[in-house]
Amino acid sequence: MSMFFTIAVIVLVFLIIFQIAKASEYVAVLKGEERGRRQQNKVNGFLMIGFLVLGLVGVYVCNEMFYHKTLLAHESASVQGEKVDSMLWVTLIVTGVVFIITQIILFWFSYRYQESDNRKAFYFPHNNTMELVWTVVPAIALTVLVVIGLRNWFTFTSEAPKEAMKVEVTGKQFGWIFRYAGKDKEFGKKYFRNIDEAASNSLGQIWDDPKNFDDVVVTQTMYIVKNKPVELIINSRDVIHDVGLSHFRLKMDAVPGTPTTLWFTPKFTTKEMKEKTGNPNFQYEISCDQMCGNGHYSMKGVIEVVTQLEYDAWFAKQKPNYFAAFPDKDPANAQPAAPAAGADTTAAKAVAAAAH
Template sequence: MTITLNRVLRNSLSKKVLTAFSLILAPVFAMAADVVEPPQEFNPSAWDWSTLLTLALMLLVILVIARAFDIGSLTEKISGKRLVSPHKINGWVAIIFLVLGLIGVWYEMVYHGKYVLLNDAASEHGAVYDSMFMWTFGFTFVVFIITEVLLFYFMFRYSYDENRKALYYFHNNKLEVIWTVVPAIVLTFLVLRGFNTWSKITSADNEDAQEIEVFAYQFGWKARYAGADNKFGDNSFTFISGSNPLGLAVEGSVDELSQSLTDEIAGLEALIASADDSAAVWSARLKNFEAQGRQRAYPEEYKKIREMAMDAESGAYVRGLEKEIKRKSTNIKRIAKFRADQNMFNKAAYDDKVVTEIVLVKNQPYVFKFRARDVIHSAYMPEFRAQMNCVPGMSTQFAFTPIKTTDEARAEKGNPEYDYFLYCNKICGAAHYNMKIKITVVENQAQYETWLAQQAPVVAPVEAPAVEADPATDTTSQATPSVALN
């Protein structure tokens, strides 16, 4: 008796919880519906049917399960014995899930599969890549369907029956050997093919390839073309300054940087000399601030003053300045060392062109040399099936041959605005999501040369040692590399 009562109570308890649960969920759906469909005129054609349909399907599934349990517990109460076992219900739900799931997979492949980058590669090795993908997809999809169908079918077929006893079946060596060896053979095939594909892509023939340097920084990209001499000028991170964002070996700009560092050191030394006075000033200000009782009204300001006073008193302020001086003088020393090397400053950098767009010629092999200024970035060119990390202190490269011009891609996609981009694909800071550079593939060499001619060289070709030359005249954005660029 008590057991029955308990069960009834517990059933109503779980029902209460479920009601509360749906009440919690209701605003979620309402919110979703609200944002998906801002209030507007009744216009079913503008509705986002796929989302609504999916939501409806989800609700339906939940309802079906709930009904099934309701019926189960109701009949149990009436007849006093278990008519519908939860095992049978779960078996049925498994089958429903399997069917709906397979429909979902089909739906995804039809409606979202069309956006998948496949068979439309804009680079030569793209076709090899895509065929590797299709082989892998073929095998894995078959295995996926077979195993998942078996799994859920067995859930349905062998759900609990009191009168049945499970098969006492420990192992079957033949079966186990089969499903060790068959996957092994399939994988051997995939490994060999993958190995082949990987070697083909990574050992692309660089003989007549044109080199382009791609330079990554927080948060943007620059590309460098070698210019008329077809030779890149040397570079070093110690040469980087606002006017020389790539740190190229250009005498004028490097000497300027060296000079300004020297000036800055002098300024810092002056600050250290007056540190005692400034400590007194800060602590006086802090006392004054506290005496006036303004801590509460201006917490931010108070915090700043207190920090400054504390730093001044503990010597952290001076230590910070000394560290800065050391860093700057190391930089000067390194510049001086490089500066003595005439091979480095051979003026090869003068005619290099630093640009904010990458222009490629169709069917021309390229080798991209990647460099990073501050943190790791990753140059990701999905349409070209290309990606390589850009690592500070290390040179990486990736070679490919574009085979489809931007115009052709536009025609194919039916979108006149379509462009290729190189995205950053390694977490690099707050503006990571907006770090990209446009890639344009043109039909022939002439178009490329026209474009290149419009780009200004690093040092304007005036026949004089470029003392006065401003190395960055081509784009205004170069002076402020901190802004995310398009």
């Protein structure tokens, strides 16, 4: 019922506007076309300046309303992101100044030079000096922006520092899988045809490779350490995804068959961010930023930034995925004889046993 009502109202409004428009056309013809045209010209000239003024006020109001909802209201959560922010401000100032000046000129000229009997249009087909100036000045401004941008770009895309911790991130429809290399600090080999969810091998780890024995695989939440560079090795299992890290101001695609990398240094723990943002529910979210299917919008991961101590405590509780795939090799399930000498050596022994 409300639908019919809405449509009826819309049709009615259309009809009224249409009739007014028709009537005003007749009035204009009656008054004489030239006079009507001049009147319309004045009205539009006035609207031009009105639009300029209200528009600039609107830009200010919009900023007041939404600035605090953007990431700019809080400092970047990564060292790299600080550079993004500072560059963003420089770019904003340069483009902002140009925006305001050119828009004012555009609408002011439109208003100021509206048709009048007292003025003849000025025949001014070209002027080489002026054209040279507005070729060279933007070129210089852009050169500055390019230099700043490329310096940052090469920093972001440089090799990760040697001490960086490595996490392998794999996107799939519609979730994230994280792998840690374990004590040996090296990831075991994997092959996509070995993927078998039922056998707890969501990444296709090759169990013949001993480097896989201590690799820890987790989903949903990734733990990283404050102030310690972290290098993400990014893969996809099916279609293209994208690891979107808005709080760290970075992102990188996950491409099936072609691993990509991204490194950054987190500055604040999740706990600290909760205080800084005043939001007790704050989370570092990984958003998928590349259209990946009908669940794209729900492909969420979480990053927990913690201190080294907390990280060590968390990692100690994680079991290598190898034990999930082969529960009988897990010392926890094994016969009581197994000495508690640390997960990795136990695993190595278990492998040695398995090899026979």
